[in-house]
Amino acid sequence: MAGTMPDALIGAMPPPVIRSGPGAWLRKHFFATWYDAVFSVLFAVLIAWVLQALMQWAVIDAIWRVENRELCTREAGACWAVIESRGRLILFGLYPFDEQWRSTLACLVIIATIALSCLPAFWSIRRLPALWIAGFGIFVMLMRGGFAGLPLVTSEQWGGLSLTLFIFSGVVVIGMPLAVVFALARRSSLPVIAKSFGFFIDIVRSLPLLALLFAAAVVVPLLLPDALAGNKLMRVVVAFGIFFAAYQAEIIRAGLQSIPNGQDEAAVALGMPYWSRVVDILLPQAFRNTLPSTVNQAVITFKETSIVTIIGFFEVMASGNAAIGNGEWGNQYVEVYVFLALIYFVFVFVFGLSRYGAWLEQRMRLGHD
Amino acid sequence: MTDATIAIRALNTHFGNYHALRDIDLDVRNGETLVICGPSGSGKSTLIRSINGLEAYSSGIVEVLGMAVGDNTRVLDRVRKRVGLVFQNFNLFPHMTVLENCVLPQVRALGRGRGAARLEAMAQLTAMHVETHAEKYPDQISGGQRQRVALARALCLKPEIMLFDEPTSALDPEMISEVLDVIQELARADMTIVCVTHEMGFARAVADRVILMAEGRIIEEGTPEQIFTNPQHPITRDFIGAIKS
Numbered sequence: 001m002a003g004t005m006p007d008a009l010i011g012a013m014p015p016p017v018i019r020s021g022p023g024a025w026l027r028k029h030f031f032a033t034w035y036d037a038v039f040s041v042l043f044a045v046l047i048a049w050v051l052q053a054l055m056q057w058a059v060i061d062a063i064w065r066v067e068n069r070e071l072c073t074r075e076a077g078a079c080w081a082v083i084e085s086r087g088r089l090i091l092f093g094l095y096p097f098d099e100q101w102r103s104t105l106a107c108l109v110i111i112a113t114i115a116l117s118c119l120p121a122f123w124s125i126r127r128l129p130a131l132w133i134a135g136f137g138i139f140v141m142l143m144r145g146g147f148a149g150l151p152l153v154t155s156e157q158w159g160g161l162s163l164t165l166f167i168f169s170g171v172v173v174i175g176m177p178l179a180v181v182f183a184l185a186r187r188s189s190l191p192v193i194a195k196s197f198g199f200f201i202d203i204v205r206s207l208p209l210l211a212l213l214f215a216a217a218v219v220v221p222l223l224l225p226d227a228l229a230g231n232k233l234m235r236v237v238v239a240f241g242i243f244f245a246a247y248q249a250e251i252i253r254a255g256l257q258s259i260p261n262g263q264d265e266a267a268v269a270l271g272m273p274y275w276s277r278v279v280d281i282l283l284p285q286a287f288r289n290t291l292p293s294t295v296n297q298a299v300i301t302f303k304e305t306s307i308v309t310i311i312g313f314f315e316v317m318a319s320g321n322a323a324i325g326n327g328e329w330g331n332q333y334v335e336v337y338v339f340l341a342l343i344y345f346v347f348v349f350v351f352g353l354s355r356y357g358a359w360l361e362q363r364m365r366l367g368h369d
Numbered sequence: 370m371t372d373a374t375i376a377i378r379a380l381n382t383h384f385g386n387y388h389a390l391r392d393i394d395l396d397v398r399n400g401e402t403l404v405i406c407g408p409s410g411s412g413k414s415t416l417i418r419s420i421n422g423l424e425a426y427s428s429g430i431v432e433v434l435g436m437a438v439g440d441n442t443r444v445l446d447r448v449r450k451r452v453g454l455v456f457q458n459f460n461l462f463p464h465m466t467v468l469e470n471c472v473l474p475q476v477r478a479l480g481r482g483r484g485a486a487r488l489e490a491m492a493q494l495t496a497m498h499v500e501t502h503a504e505k506y507p508d509q510i511s512g513g514q515r516q517r518v519a520l521a522r523a524l525c526l527k528p529e530i531m532l533f534d535e536p537t538s539a540l541d542p543e544m545i546s547e548v549l550d551v552i553q554e555l556a557r558a559d560m561t562i563v564c565v566t567h568e569m570g571f572a573r574a575v576a577d578r579v580i581l582m583a584e585g586r587i588i589e590e591g592t593p594e595q596i597f598t599n600p601q602h603p604i605t606r607d608f609i610g611a612i613k614s
Contacts, residue, residue: 266460266519269421270526271449271478280473284464365506 058338072332082332083339086323090339093159093314099151103162106142109135110165111350118353120361123287125279129177136173139166155233159314161343167237167305167315172298174241175248182249183286184278187256204246210307212239217311236308244301251293255286295354302347316343374399374530374561375420380429382415382585389415390426391585397530400559404572404593407582408608413565416582417532420563421445421452434529450478453523457535459515461507461522467494468503471522478526486525493521497551513544517551531555533564567612569597581605 019027030040061077063069065084072079083090092103113135116122122131143162146152158166185197204212216239221229229235259282267277287294306317314322320340324333373396382390390412397403405413418424419431422438422445431438433448461470471490475481481489494500497517502510507518516536523531533552537545549571556562556575566572572579572593579596581589581604589602600606 260458260460262456262458262460263462265423266454266456266462267474269423269449269454269456270474270523271446272474273446273477276473276477280477281462285462288464365509 074331078335078338079332080335082323082329082335086329086336087339089160089323090316090319090336091161093163093319094157095159095162096151096153096157099145099153102142102145102150102153103160106139107162107165109138109142110169111347113169114347114350115353118351118357120357120364123284123357123361125283132169132173132176136169139169155231158233160319161316163313164302164305164315164317167233167240167308167313168302170237171240171244171301171305174238175244175301178241178245179248179252180283182245183252183256186249186253201246201249204243205250207243209240209243209304210310212243213308213311215239232311233313236311236313240301240305240308244297248294248297251290251297252283252286254293255288255290256282258289259285291354291358295351299348299351302351303344316340373397374401374434375563376430376432377416377419378430380416380419380426380431382412382419382424382426389585390419393429393585393587395580395587397561397563400561401577402556402562402575403564404576404579405563405565405582406567406572406579406608406612407588408604410584411582412585413582414534417534417563417565418454420530420532421449421454423454450526451528452530452532453526453528454532454534455516455519455523455536457538459507459512459519459539461515461519463507466504466506467499467510467518470507470518471525474522475525489525490521493524494518496524497521498547511544512540513547516540516544516548520548520551530561530563533562533566535565535567537566537568569593569612573597581608583608 031037057077059077062080063071063076063078064080066081069079069081069085072081088097088100091107092100095103113131116131117128122128141147142150143158143166144153144155155166182197182201185193186201188194188197213236216235217232220235263281263285264277267281272280305315308315309318317340320336324330324336329336375395375397377393377395380390380393380395381388393412393416395416405416407413415424419426420433420438422431425440434451436444436448438445438448461467462473465473468487468490471493472483472486475486475489476483491500491503494503497520499510499514499517499521502514502518507515510518520536536552537548540548545568549568552562552564553571553575562575564576576593579591579593580587581596581600581602583604589596589600589605596605597609600609
């Protein structure tokens, strides 16, 4: 053979070696060079020290029961007795003690609703709204009662985590459909509609949330007759919902703009009516394209619910402050804030399930091959 | 007017200052296969899209199956249910399976029941030889298969006229014939077809008539034989020379 390379030379080159196994993995990721090795060891020591200190404080030296509360000193570990004593206040606010099982159940229903909406099986224009209306409806019925022997508990007595969840899910249930309407109206071919909705969205987005909520709580009752004004909590949730809708509408609009023109044209050419083109073709693609931004908006909204404290609602953050506010447990603020942080963390984690959902859907498709 | 299935008179289309179609007169008979070719920017796509009202025009008359294609949306809806269009880029709905792509338009446009729609869809997918891919998503099949699915999707509505806007231009060369073959079968079955394409072999095999467009006008018209072997207009000669080489 008249090759360009002598056979002897080809024989002399060993094939590249692919190393595998945990040793090779460690070497590649942590000990590839001498300075990699130095930083790896340094951080390993640091992490071990932090973990050990945390374990010591949170578990080993911790005081768990209220009976032992006199042991809670600055030198001792975490005083989780405060959570045993005030946990129900943080979770349920001033909800009647004997009825708090309803509050617990209601919270679980909403958590299940959020978790289920992260699964591709529910990503349809019919199932998702149905899921949320059902979840939110069951939540309100459980919380409010007043039927089948359940005593009526009006929203003035709602508080803690369950109030946070009520505000969040109410905002989503009102805000998401509004956002779709706003986004479609802003893309309307009628300039009057497109311009006026664009103006409205930009105005709402330029207002601070707090100003909007104050206006809903304080100003609206002055303008509307009592029958229309509803109670303060409802007005605040509606105002918050409009605020959410203005931001979410822009996300949906971006999603709609990312869809190639040919999609709508194909649907038009097939004789599909406008509502079907929107519901079957455009919105499902717009939501899929903007899933990370939409989840982000939901997480931000969840955390921002704490702002209603200022207009006198005791959601989970305010209840946490109340738990340490009266002096009895005044020294245990670190434990209470850690507990609050864990609650928020759990929820952000549940929202994070949507990434798992996106991965599932991808895998489902590949599975067909 | 005439007994033509498609009758176009003095059609003019402007995009802003750009004069895309100039005084187009065209009749297509029932069962005829018409091929439109011409250099890019000559208005072929604009013309074919005017037939089902996807492109608005400035003046003239477009009459399809006895209905005036204008801005009356009710008439447009009726026209679109009887006129199928296949695009260069397939435009399948990526979030639905192949089967659902074919079922949904029947349900939404014709109000057909899901069961009947599914039967029709499977029949059309089988006719296009893509029935084994029914449960796949569009991004899991090849370009040639996608275009045949797009054709099946349009045929599910039982159109009387099929429009093709460069159906093979986005395909790899080895997939062109599998798409042209199924269009040819349609032509043999006496479907009225208007097809924008540069595939000369296809035009020779199936076209009853070829028209050549340039700068928004129809500059030459005749049988495939006349156009491809004995072009009269200088632009036609250049164009035929270019696509032959």
